Amino acid sequence: MFSFKTTVLLVLFISFMVFVAFFGRLPALRRTPIAKLHKLIWVQIPNGVLAMDQALTGGRISGYLTRFGNFMVYDRHWTVVGFFLAILVVSECMYLPHMWPKIGTFTKLTVVIVVAMPYTFLYLACASDPGYITPENINYHLSLYPYDHTLFRPGRECxxxxxxxxxxxxxxxxxxxxxxxSDHHCIFINSCVGYGNQHWFLLLLTSTALLCTYGGILGLSHLTARIYQKAPNWSMWPPKNMSMNQYLGAWGWGIQENVNIGATTLLALLTCPLIWGLLIYTLYLVYCGTTTNETLKWSEWKEDMQEGYAFRRSMPPNSPKNKLVEPACTRWPVETEQVLVTTMDGEPPKEDSRIPGEGPWERVWSLNHIENLYDLGLWDNLVDVFVPNYTFGTRGDEPIVERRRRTR
Ligand SMILES: [Zn+2]
Ligand SMILES: [Zn+2]
Known part of the structure; x- marks a missing residue:
């Protein structure tokens, strides 16, 4: 289909672009070369092109391009979902017909399941309501989580x-x-990841990671078996009995001998670390009881704390609530015990009846001294992701607050 060199270059290019698109905006990778590259590709190069067009045509071409760019960035469209589906379909069409006759019945059955899962979860993640808030369901959404008086305060209006x-x-x-x-708007599902579809998104990531790993390992076992047949001295790892050139040459022969399996195996193995990386990062957020959106807010708090602008005081249990803007109770088993504020001058806040909580203000220097209200421990965080509308009560006779303290 393609020459060996073109195939390898194409596979490397696709993997690299997917990597930058996936990871470029993760808060954890701020101030790294990946974020800089993301900025270069998505901000600086387009700005350079705009400046050139301004000078040459008075900005006519960029006018069209900006409208197109705005549509691509600020509107919902299926381009990336199509790109993702195309990679899946094309890879599978290249791979499966060649691999099918070489595998046993049990492997065939597992292949069917592993191939079908990403499509199923992609459909469910795209098609289900991520948790859009409407006048009809606002009361329900208000009853899901209490305000933590740090990242989220009652009474704010969109x-x-x-x-x-x-x-x-x-x-x-x-x-x-x-x-x-809200977690983030995901272009791979052309929808937001939120309360309503976070479990489908997590299953989509898991099944795609499994597909890449399984396809990669199956392809690798086929490739290495073919290379052994041709060069019985060859060993996959560590390279021995031959020079590095011969070793790599044998790999090249194996991939070229069946470019369809070789290229898709290479693509699967190269994208594996990216997808596993994203899956592990998403699971880590679940473990921490937070979302991508909230990690951004926490990183802003971290900077304010380091500069000495953040203050905390306690929020007594059963503090009065303004029933007009906040439900009396939610399904969440715990309420906040603290109020955090920042001040402009680095001095503790002046007494103000609108700021809740009581007692003296203490300056907070680090996130380590702060409780995250939305973290109930790994198990309950997972339940919150996978069982919508779950009412956290007591498990056996054990009050949930006690359980939460113990899991910390
Ligand atoms: Zn809104
Ligand atoms: Zn969205």
């Missing part, structure tokens, strides 16, 4: 939707609606 912002929600500028427990 300027676009003109609705109260429930705790953990965020307005999505692409979907143009507020989303409950």
């Amino acid at each position: 300027k676009t939707c003109r609705l109260l912002k429930p705790a953990r929600s965020k307005h999505c500028s692409v979907c143009k609606r507020c989303v409950a427990k």
Whole structure:
């Protein structure tokens, strides 16, 4: 189909672009070369082209391009979902017909399941409501999580939707609606990841990681068996009995001998670390009881704390609530025990009846001294992701607050 060199270059290019697109905007990778490259590709190069067009045509071409760019970035469209589906379909069409006659019945059965899962979960992640907040369901969404008086405070209204912002929600500028427990807007599913579809998104990541790993290992076992047949002295790892050139040459022969299996195996193995990386990062967020949106907010708090602008005081249990903007109780088993604020001058806040909590203000220097209200421990965090509307109560006779203290 393609020559060996073109295939390898194409596979490397696709893997690299997917890597930058996936990881470039992760808060954890801020200030790394990956983020800089992401900025270069998505901000600086387009800006350079715009400046050139301004000088040459008075900005006519960039006018069209900006409208197109705005549509690509700020509107919902299926381009990336199509790209993702195309990679899946083309790889499988290249791989499966050649691999099928070489595998046994049990392997065939597992292949069918592993191939079908990403499509199923992609459909469910795209098609299900991520938790769009409407006037009809706002009360339900307000009852899901209490306000932590740090990242989320009661009484704030979305300027676009003109609705109260429930705790953990965020307005999505692409979907143009507020989303409950908003994680991020994901171009790979052309939708937000939120309270309603976070479990499908996690299963999509898991099944895609399995597909790449399984396809990679199956392809690798076929390739190495073929190379052994041709060069019985060859060993996959460590390279021995031959020079490095001969060793790599044997790999090259194996991939070229059946380019379809060789190229897709290479693509699967190269994308494996990216998909596993994203899956592990998403699971880590579940473990921490947080979302991508909230990690961004926490990183801002971290900077304020390091500069000495953050203050905390306690929030007594059963503090009075303004029933107009906050439900009396939620399904969440715990309420916040603290109020955090920042001040502009680095001095503790002046007494103000609008700021809740009581007692003296203490300056907070580090996130380590702060409780995350939305972290109940790994097990309950997973339940919250996978069982929508779960009412956290007591497990046996053990009150959940005790259980939470113990899991910390
Ligand atoms: Zn909104
Ligand atoms: Zn969105």
